[in-house]
Amino acid sequence: MFELGYEEYFFGKGVCIVEWADLITEIIPEDALVINITYGQNEGERIYDIKGLEAGL
Known part of the structure; x- marks a missing residue:
């Protein structure tokens, strides 16, 4: 990550999405918005769990 210049992505302008x-985790900013996506019980169903910055909502 250091060789990729992650600081420019994490602390620059705009949005950075990390799969x-x-x-x-040790370099993700403390104020990051985290979205965990899991499979639901039905085919094609996804469950989104949003954390950080009071869920930004």
Whole structure:
């Protein structure tokens, strides 16, 4: 991540979406909005769990 210049993505302007962020939790900003997506019981169903910044909603 350091070689990729992640600081420009995390702290620059705009939105940065990170897939598999649980692999780099030590560098994710404290004020990040985290969206966990899991499978539901029915085919095609997804459950979204949003955390951070009071869920931003």
